Amino acid sequence: MRARNRVLLGLLLLGLGAGPVACGRAAEPPPAEPAIPRTAPAEQAPSVAAPRPANPPRWIDPMRPHPSEARFPMAHVEEGPLTVTDAVTTPAAPAPPVRDLDAELRGHAGDVASCVPAAEIAALPPQVAIDLEATIVESGIVSRAAARSATLSPAAVACVRARIDAARFLAPVPGAPRTASTRIALDRQPAPPR
Numbered sequence: 442m443r444a445r446n447r448v449l450l451g452l453l454l455l456g457l458g459a460g461p462v463a464c465g466r467a468a469e470p471p472p473a474e475p476a477i478p479r480t481a482p483a484e485q486a487p488s489v490a491a492p493r494p495a496n497p498p499r500w501i502d503p504m505r506p507h508p509s510e511a512r513f514p515m516a517h518v519e520e521g522p523l524t525v526t527d528a529v530t531t532p533a534a535p536a537p538p539v540r541d542l543d544a545e546l547r548g549h550a551g552d553v554a555s556c557v558p559a560a561e562i563a564a565l566p567p568q569v570a571i572d573l574e575a576t577i578v579e580s581g582i583v584s585r586a587a588a589r590s591a592t593l594s595p596a597a598v599a600c601v602r603a604r605i606d607a608a609r610f611l612a613p614v615p616g617a618p619r620t621a622s623t624r625i626a627l628d629r630q631p632a633p634p635r
Contacts, residue, residue: 542619542621543621546605546608547625549575549604549608550605550623550625553597554627556597556600556601556604558597561594561597562629565592565593568626568627568628568629569592569593569627570590570627571590571593571601572624573586573587573601574587574588574620574621576618576620577614577618577620578614578617578618579614580614581610581611581612581613582609583606583608583610586602586606586608
């Protein structure tokens, strides 16, 4: 069948090509296109062969199942709904370090001993403690400050409280307003012997 179609097609084409000659007219050549002046090609950089990839793509055989299908075959509709047996978990981003506002409060209090007058130091017990508390808003400003001590004078406690009240914490303060509290202990050194 195919051979017969080819023979017929060949005869048809032969007949169409010889048609104008058989009618007494010679086939006219097609009109010539106007000549376009050609410019010299610009110098091109020598072509460099692209490097071959380390793992060239492989031919995929459509008759062969994909490796992922071999491990996880598709469920048929008549089998019921799909169930997930293996779950892929993505590691969570590391949590930002938790700020130690109590340590920052100790830093803002500075050297508590510098608030104690020299005349008062001799009368203090060997161990002195002062409790500090500050409420910090999101912008890092201290909205409330408190300082308490059973052994320090009111003037020394007010000096430390003023330092905390003027403190500015690094903004933003997460979870603000937050309260920071700490206790600073001082050990009085005995006077050197004379």
